Amino acid sequence: MPMASQLNFKELQDLAGEILGVDPDQVQMDKSFQRDLAADSLDLVELIAAIEDKYDVELPDSELENMKIIADLWKFLEQKTAERLEA
Amino acid sequence: MAITTNYRTRSDAVPLRSFKAKGRPSAIAGVGVYAPDKIITNFDLEKMMDTSDKWITERTGIRRRHIAEPGTTTFELATKAARSALDAAGVSPKDLDMILVGTSSPDGPFPSVACRIQNELDAPGAVAWDTLAACTSFVYALSIADSFIATERADTVLVVGAEVLSRMLDYSDRGTAVIFGDGAGAAVVRSAPKGAGFLSWCLGSDGRGYAQVTAGNIEKGAYAAKDPAPFIDMVGPDVFKFAVDIFIRQATEVCQAAGVGLDEIDLWVPHQANFRIIDAAARRIGLPIERVAVNIDEFGNTSSASIPLALEEAIRKGRVKSGDHVLLAGFGSGLTWGATLMKWA
Numbered sequence: 493m494p495m496a497s498q499l500n501f502k503e504l505q506d507l508a509g510e511i512l513g514v515d516p517d518q519v520q521m522d523k524s525f526q527r528d529l530a531a532d533s534l535d536l537v538e539l540i541a542a543i544e545d546k547y548d549v550e551l552p553d554s555e556l557e558n559m560k561i562i563a564d565l566w567k568f569l570e571q572k573t574a575e576r577l578e579a
Numbered sequence: 580m581a582i583t584t585n586y587r588t589r590s591d592a593v594p595l596r597s598f599k600a601k602g603r604p605s606a607i608a609g610v611g612v613y614a615p616d617k618i619i620t621n622f623d624l625e626k627m628m629d630t631s632d633k634w635i636t637e638r639t640g641i642r643r644r645h646i647a648e649p650g651t652t653t654f655e656l657a658t659k660a661a662r663s664a665l666d667a668a669g670v671s672p673k674d675l676d677m678i679l680v681g682t683s684s685p686d687g688p689f690p691s692v693a694c695r696i697q698n699e700l701d702a703p704g705a706v707a708w709d710t711l712a713a714c715t716s717f718v719y720a721l722s723i724a725d726s727f728i729a730t731e732r733a734d735t736v737l738v739v740g741a742e743v744l745s746r747m748l749d750y751s752d753r754g755t756a757v758i759f760g761d762g763a764g765a766a767v768v769r770s771a772p773k774g775a776g777f778l779s780w781c782l783g784s785d786g787r788g789y790a791q792v793t794a795g796n797i798e799k800g801a802y803a804a805k806d807p808a809p810f811i812d813m814v815g816p817d818v819f820k821f822a823v824d825i826f827i828r829q830a831t832e833v834c835q836a837a838g839v840g841l842d843e844i845d846l847w848v849p850h851q852a853n854f855r856i857i858d859a860a861a862r863r864i865g866l867p868i869e870r871v872a873v874n875i876d877e878f879g880n881t882s883s884a885s886i887p888l889a890l891e892e893a894i895r896k897g898r899v900k901s902g903d904h905v906l907l908a909g910f911g912s913g914l915t916w917g918a919t920l921m922k923w924a
Contacts, residue, residue, distance in 0.1 A: 534638060537816050538859050541823060550590060553817065 499573055504566065507546060511539045521563040547572070589824065597781035597832040602729030605736075606776025606924035608670065608769040611663025612891040613656050614645040614762040614878060621757070630753040640854020644760030644879030647743045652686045653763075654695040657741035660763035660887070661696055664737065668767035672702035676733035679723055680709045681716025681740045681883040683794070683912070684747060688802075692741065705737070713792065714850050714911030716740060716883035717764070718782070721907070722917060724768040725777045739765040740883030747794050749810040758853070759811065760879035764887020775924040779836035781829045782917045791817050792912035819856060825910050826860035829918035833906065837920045841865060844920075845903035846893060850910060851875035851885040872898070882911065899923050 502516075509516030512531045525531040531539070536559060540551050543565070549572045551559075559565055620643050621632035635641055647656065657680055665672060678700075680693040693707035712719045717740035724736035741763035748756045795801030795809025826849060834841050847866055849857050854875050861871050872889040881888060886907050893899055901923055908918035 532638060533816050534819050534855050537819050538823070538855075541820060541859075544589070553820075556816070 499569060501566070503546075504543075504562075504569070507542055508539055508562070511535065511542055519562055521566060522561060524561050525559065543569070592824070592828075593783065593785050595781055595828055595832050596783050597779060597836045599779045599836045600725060600729065600777045603731055604771045604773055604776045605725050605728035605768050606771035606921065607766045607890075608924070609664050609666070609668025609767045610764065610887055610891045610894060611660050611665070611667050611766075612762070612764040612884075612888050613659035613663065614760075614881075614888070615647045615651060615656065617646045617648055618643050619646050619760075624753075624757055627750055628753050628756065630757055635757045638853075638855065639758060639879075640857075640873070640875050641758065641879045642876045644881075645762055645877075646745045647761045651743065653682055653684055653741050653743045654686055654692050654699075656743065656761065656763035656884075657682070657692055657739045657765070658696050658699050660741065660765040660884075661700060661737055661739050664739075664765035664767050665700075668769070670735060670767050670769070672700040673704065674735045675700075675702040675705040675737050677724065677727060677736040678702060678705045678707040679720040679736065679738050680707075681712065681720040681738070682709055682742055683711060683713050683716065683882050684742045684744055685709055685711075693739075696737075696739065702737075712784075712883075712911060712915045712917070713913055714852065714880070714882045714885065715909040715913070715915040715917045716911070717886050718907060718909040718917030718919065719915070721766070721768065721777075721919065722780055722782055725780070725919075728768065728770050734770055736768045737765060738768055739763065740881075740885075740887055741765075742882045742884050744811065744880075744882060747809060747811050749808070752810070752812075754815060755811050755813055758880050760881050762878055762881040762884040762888055764884045764891060766887055766890075771924045775922050778839070778920045778922055779833045780917070780919050781832040781836070783915070785914045788817075788821065788914035789912075790814070791821065791914060794912075819853070821914060822852060822856045822910050823859045823863070825916045826856070826908055827863050829908050829916060830860075830864050830906060833908075833918050833920040839904055839920060843904050844870060844906050845900075846870055846872060846898055847906045847908065848872040848886055848890045848893065849908050850880075851878065851889055852880050852910070885909075
């Protein structure tokens with residue numbers, strides 16, 4: 493299992509591309525889940541679940557509505573990585 | 580495409596309870612179904628509320644649902660499915676030791692739908708009652724049948740899942756009204772040769788999630804509040820997450836308990852709540868969709884009737900052979916869940 497310390501944006505692009513059914517290259521920091529990637533609420537839930545599994549992190553349900561663009565998700569993963577390195 | 584990352588159990592998840600079947604084995608000896616003739620398509624719904632065929636199909640996989648005519652009771656649907664299951668199994672009502680009905684939409688608080696069926700079929704030797712566990716009712720009722728047969732307190736049990744959910748729908752709420760439908764399915768469960776039938780079970784409940792799927796005034800109680808219309812209400816994304824999660828964990832648990840590999844599942848018959856839930860879980864379990872029974876496009880979510888409706892179709896189409904590993908799995912309001920792995924007799 494890849495540790496969050498080895499964060500790799502390409503990996504996130506591939507995972508999001510597969511689950512949202514879009515070309516991984518379309519998955520860029522400034523892209524909106526809803527507007528640009530045509531992801532509905534269920535796609536987002538599915539993507540978060542896959543990310544939780546892959547990176548061994550947990551996103552509280554209350555945080556879900558804050559995930560608007562890819563960068564929100566990336567920042568969340570970076571923060572979790574930092575917490576893990578400190579621990 | 581299968582998603583190959585390891586599954587991670589959430590920290591707040593309840594531990595699952597699973598066990599290998601013990602005692603005298605039992606198996607499904609016949610399945611029967613009934614759905615009302617009246618059909619409401621997505622295009623019909625477009626005329627009734629602010630929705631579209633595209634929106635419903637993409638989010639749920641549902642294209643049509645069967646709806647009971649006004650005045651048609653859950654008991655009537657249940658009885659038709661029951662007769663058909665008895666025919667399929669070659670069993671006389673006189674041989675029934677027990678009649679169990681799983682339903683969330685009984686015709687009233689009492690008498691039970693099961694007792695009405697007992698009277699209608701003339702099955703004087705049966706003990707009859709209803710089980711309420713929302714969409715998990717059918718699997719819970721099957722597990723009761725298996726337990727009574729295992730302990731030799733019954734030889735032949737009729738298990739029915741029947742719903743008229745259309746009466747609990749608010750046709751101004753496009754989030755729920757498009758999802759549910761009416762129907763009934765039944766199975767006759769009898770003792771089976773060693774090594775056949777139900778191999779293992781995973782049953783559970785998590786009352787912390789009681790508010791995720793509701794019908795009526797839950798704080799005061801629908802009866803106490805004299806709720807005129809106990810409509811179904813649902814927190815969609817929460818249920819989606821729970822459902823995918825529990826489908827994966829249950830499949831893993833029942834296979835482990837039975838000593839059968841996930842790749843040895845020949846047919847998965849999931850509760851038909853939403854195609855997206857089924858598809859997401861199947862990919863994570865690693866099951867190709869060809870090994871999954873799906874008929875939600877035709878019936879919508881019929882709660883406790885959905886598993887027998889999908890199982891009957893699979894049997895009719897020759898998708899179930901003797902010796903196949905068949906996984907039934909449900910989840911529903913409560914929250915509740917239940918799964919069983921069978922070796923088809």
